Amino acid sequence: MRILQCVPNFSEGRDPRFLEELEHVLARYPVKTLDLSMDADHNRADCTFLGAPEAVEECAAALCARAVELIDMREHTGSHPRMGAVDVVPFVPIRGIDMSEAVEVARRFGRSFAELHGVTVFFYEEACTSEGRRNLADVRRGEYEGMAAKLAEPDWQVDAGPQVFNERSGVTAVGARMPLVAFNVNLATGDLAVAKEIAAAVRHSSGGLRYVKAMGVDVAEEGIVQVSMNLVDYRRTPIHRAVELVRREAARHGVAVRECELVGLVPLEAVGDTFAYYLQISGFADTKVIERHLLPEEEP
Amino acid sequence: MRILQCVPNFSEGRDPRFLEELEHVLARYPVKTLDLSMDADHNRADCTFLGAPEAVEECAAALCARAVELIDMREHTGSHPRMGAVDVVPFVPIRGIDMSEAVEVARRFGRSFAELHGVTVFFYEEACTSEGRRNLADVRRGEYEGMAAKLAEPDWQVDAGPQVFNERSGVTAVGARMPLVAFNVNLATGDLAVAKEIAAAVRHSSGGLRYVKAMGVDVAEEGIVQVSMNLVDYRRTPIHRAVELVRREAARHGVAVRECELVGLVPLEAVGDTFAYYLQISGFADTKVIERHLLPEEEP
Numbered sequence: 001m002r003i004l005q006c007v008p009n010f011s012e013g014r015d016p017r018f019l020e021e022l023e024h025v026l027a028r029y030p031v032k033t034l035d036l037s038m039d040a041d042h043n044r045a046d047c048t049f050l051g052a053p054e055a056v057e058e059c060a061a062a063l064c065a066r067a068v069e070l071i072d073m074r075e076h077t078g079s080h081p082r083m084g085a086v087d088v089v090p091f092v093p094i095r096g097i098d099m100s101e102a103v104e105v106a107r108r109f110g111r112s113f114a115e116l117h118g119v120t121v122f123f124y125e126e127a128c129t130s131e132g133r134r135n136l137a138d139v140r141r142g143e144y145e146g147m148a149a150k151l152a153e154p155d156w157q158v159d160a161g162p163q164v165f166n167e168r169s170g171v172t173a174v175g176a177r178m179p180l181v182a183f184n185v186n187l188a189t190g191d192l193a194v195a196k197e198i199a200a201a202v203r204h205s206s207g208g209l210r211y212v213k214a215m216g217v218d219v220a221e222e223g224i225v226q227v228s229m230n231l232v233d234y235r236r237t238p239i240h241r242a243v244e245l246v247r248r249e250a251a252r253h254g255v256a257v258r259e260c261e262l263v264g265l266v267p268l269e270a271v272g273d274t275f276a277y278y279l280q281i282s283g284f285a286d287t288k289v290i291e292r293h294l295l296p297e298e299e300p
Numbered sequence: 301m302r303i304l305q306c307v308p309n310f311s312e313g314r315d316p317r318f319l320e321e322l323e324h325v326l327a328r329y330p331v332k333t334l335d336l337s338m339d340a341d342h343n344r345a346d347c348t349f350l351g352a353p354e355a356v357e358e359c360a361a362a363l364c365a366r367a368v369e370l371i372d373m374r375e376h377t378g379s380h381p382r383m384g385a386v387d388v389v390p391f392v393p394i395r396g397i398d399m400s401e402a403v404e405v406a407r408r409f410g411r412s413f414a415e416l417h418g419v420t421v422f423f424y425e426e427a428c429t430s431e432g433r434r435n436l437a438d439v440r441r442g443e444y445e446g447m448a449a450k451l452a453e454p455d456w457q458v459d460a461g462p463q464v465f466n467e468r469s470g471v472t473a474v475g476a477r478m479p480l481v482a483f484n485v486n487l488a489t490g491d492l493a494v495a496k497e498i499a500a501a502v503r504h505s506s507g508g509l510r511y512v513k514a515m516g517v518d519v520a521e522e523g524i525v526q527v528s529m530n531l532v533d534y535r536r537t538p539i540h541r542a543v544e545l546v547r548r549e550a551a552r553h554g555v556a557v558r559e560c561e562l563v564g565l566v567p568l569e570a571v572g573d574t575f576a577y578y579l580q581i582s583g584f585a586d587t588k589v590i591e592r593h594l595l596p597e598e599e600p
Contacts, residue, residue: 034593262588274575275571280560
């Protein structure tokens with residue numbers, strides 16, 4: 001068994017027919033859809049699916065072709081940062097496939113997508129061609145409105161597709177990355193300053209843990225605040241270490257953790273690592289989980 | 301997908317050819333073998349396999365037929381309690397099958413095995429026909445040497461097979477039960493009295509948690525002691541609650557937990573419950589685990 005995941009994000013979050021179109025495409029391929037949803041404020045659709053690498057690559061190509069046909073970025077507004085109709089296409093190795101293969105798929109997919117649709121493509125994260133493009137935020141800085149100027153800069157020679165701006169479809173980032181664990185810690189306080197201070201303490205950019213991104217967020221409808229985290233490498237910075245650090249920092253403010261939320265899915269390995277940490281189990285591996293043996297065999 | 305597990309125990313732990321015989325039988329059925337091992341001191345072999353209920357029932361019948369052919373209890377000695385060549389045959393529902401179906405399989409298997417081989421069968425745990433037979437220790441009390449007398453008692457009318465003792469094959473217990481979680485807590489002390497006191501505090505029989513069996517064990521080669529637990533219903537008494545109680549009791553003796561050991565396998569649900577407990581995740585379900593979606597579909 002070789003399993004690759006793909007999580008394309010599209011700049012359409014208001015027309016329900018768009019999701020139906022994606023559903024029709026997904027149904028034509030031997031892939032499993034884990035999530036398909038849109039957000040009107042963000043004006044953005046998220047799709048998560050997985051399967052054999054070949055099927056995933058073909059299905060991603062068909063989904064993106066349909067999105068480029070349907071979305072005109074000249075009319076797009078929304079609260080989420082974006083730069084293209086097909087905004088980002090990350091490929092995520094799940095099982096029996098290593099990162100270098102995911103990078104290969106991402107680059108082949110990106111070149112083919114760029115050529116077929118005349119859309120500029122930048123490679124990011126593990127698929128990046130220079131360190132300045134590793135971080136998606138750097139690639140997307142300026143957003144759709146700033147891309148024409150960005151493409152004129154010497155630092156932003158395209159990775160694939162035209163060097164001139166495609167006004168209708170914008171620019172697409174294609175990458176390969178580890179599964180991302182999105183994790184929110186809700187605090188028993190309504191004080192946003194506390195959440196922001198904790199976020200600053202735990203995130204890499206301001207001195208915290210290497211593979212943690214974090215921000216303080218007001219959850220006004222519940223009268224609380226939250227530390228919203230992305231754990232971008234759960235092997236090197238595991239979930240339990242990030243959560244324990246948030247708890248220590250919250251305690252320093254006299255604030256309790258009310259509960260946590262896992263946004264989206266989590267790899268079995270990350271669940272097992274946390275299980276083994278709190279129970280002090282040495283030598284735990286996911287082969288200790290009964291269901292692990294019901295999965296199709298990995299290739300040697 | 302409907303998955304049943306079977307964990308037969310046989311009274312032969314010294315002749316490696318016996319395991320080879322079991323391997324040959326297992327290879328003839330569409331089942332997955334998770335464990336096949338023997339212990340010379342115990343003079344006992346353990347086998348864990350799973351698959352579709354029909355395949356598991358047929359494979360169990362074939363394994364037990366072979367064991368009855370090969371093992372003569374009249375020559376058997378060993379440190380583990382036992383009463384028959386095929387000592388116990390528990391069926392364990394894993395996925396897409398409920399306990400009542402596992403009980404049905406156990407009883408049908410037990411009647412057929414008893415009739416084919418002329419071996420007395422008692423049903424135990426969820427398959428028991430009276431509360432006095434629920435606990436395997438009660439059924440097995442007296443062991444092989446005491447079974448002839450036991451079968452003469454009015455309380456021990458057989459569930460299947462002959463009411464007279466089969467000297468060659470002994471008596472077999474057939475049951476249905478939840479997956480058992482076997483968990484050892486190693487203490488940073490060599491004082492066996494401490495382990496025994498903690499075990500007595502946490503186990504059901506002496507006032508502790510409802511679904512915990514526990515004993516204090518000397519791990520002489522490592523110079524430490526351990527609280528060895530069987531968690532017989534991880535849904536009602538979850539692993540984390542048992543471990544936290546052991547930790548509290550150990551602290552009262554000024555003793556730290558050095559590490560823990562998971563013996564054998566653990567259901568994904570139990571791993572997820574512990575993950576969600578320590579991370580305070582509300583509404584966690586194993587559908588949040590990516591690999592869960594790679595399993596064959598359950599039947600509705």
